[in-house]
Amino acid sequence: MIIILFGPPGAGKGTQADNLVKKFGLVQLSTGDMLRAAIEKGTKLGIEAKAVMDNGELVSDHIIIGMIKERLKEKSEGNGFIFDGFPRNIEQAKALDILLENLNRKIDSVIEISVNDEILIDRIKNRAKEMKDARSDDNADVLQKRLKVYHKNTEKIIPHYKKKGKLVTVDGMKSIDEVRHEIEENLKLNI
Numbered sequence: 483m484i485i486i487l488f489g490p491p492g493a494g495k496g497t498q499a500d501n502l503v504k505k506f507g508l509v510q511l512s513t514g515d516m517l518r519a520a521i522e523k524g525t526k527l528g529i530e531a532k533a534v535m536d537n538g539e540l541v542s543d544h545i546i547i548g549m550i551k552e553r554l555k556e557k558s559e560g561n562g563f564i565f566d567g568f569p570r571n572i573e574q575a576k577a578l579d580i581l582l583e584n585l586n587r588k589i590d591s592v593i594e595i596s597v598n599d600e601i602l603i604d605r606i607k608n609r610a611k612e613m614k615d616a617r618s619d620d621n622a623d624v625l626q627k628r629l630k631v632y633h634k635n636t637e638k639i640i641p642h643y644k645k646k647g648k649l650v651t652v653d654g655m656k657s658i659d660e661v662r663h664e665i666e667e668n669l670k671l672n673i
C-alpha cells in the first residue's frame with residue numbers, strides 16, 4: 483500500500499500519519515523528519531537545509547528526491563509507505579511517479595486534508611505558542627510563509643493526482659477522530 487498524505491501546515495498530517503502507521507502497519511516517510519535528522523547530525527546537507535527551512539521555503543528538489551530515492555532502495559517497508567510532506571510540488575510528484583514506476587509500484591491513494599486559511603492561521607498561532615523554541619521553523623511568521631508556499635507550490639499537485647483518479651479530499655476541520663475515521667473509510671474503499 484502506498485499512500486500520500488498532504489495538506490497545509492497545521493492540517494494535522496503528523497497526527498493522522500501516526501494513526502495510519504499503527505492501523506495499517508505502514509512505514510512513514512517524512513521528508514521533514516529526514517531533514518531534521520540531517521540537521522541534528524550536522525551534515526553538510528543539514529546545514530544547507532536548515533537555512534531554507536527556517537525561512538519557510540522549500541528545500542531543493544534535487545536534495546529531496548535524492549533522499550527519497552535512497553530511502554526507497556532500503557528493504558524495510560512494512561505493509562507499504564506513507565509519504566508525509568512529500569511531494570510538495572509538481573516536479574517532486576513527477577519524480578515520484580518515475581521512481582515508483584521503476585520499482586513496479588503504484589500509488590494507491592492521495593489524501594488531501596483540507597482546512598481553510600482562517601482556521602489554519604489560528605492553529606498556526608497556537609502551535610507556535612505551544613512549540614516555543616521546539617522547532618525553529620514553527621514561529622507564526624514562518625508558518626504563515628509556509629502556508630503561502632503551500633498555496634503557491636504544493637496545491638499544484640492536486641490536479642496531477644485528480645487526473646489519475648487517486649485523490650481523496652477529507653475535511654480537516656472536523657475533530658481528529660472524525661478525520662481519522664474518514665481517512666480510514668476512504669482507504670478501505672480505495673484499496
Ligand code: AMP
Nearest residue numbers: 513514534535539540541546567568570
Ligand atoms: P514538514 O516537517 O513536512 O512540515 O517540513 C518542514 C520543512 O522542511 C518545510 O517547511 C520545508 O522547508 C522542508 N521540507 C520538508 N519536506 C520537503 C519537500 N518535500 N520539499 C521541499 N522542502 C521540504
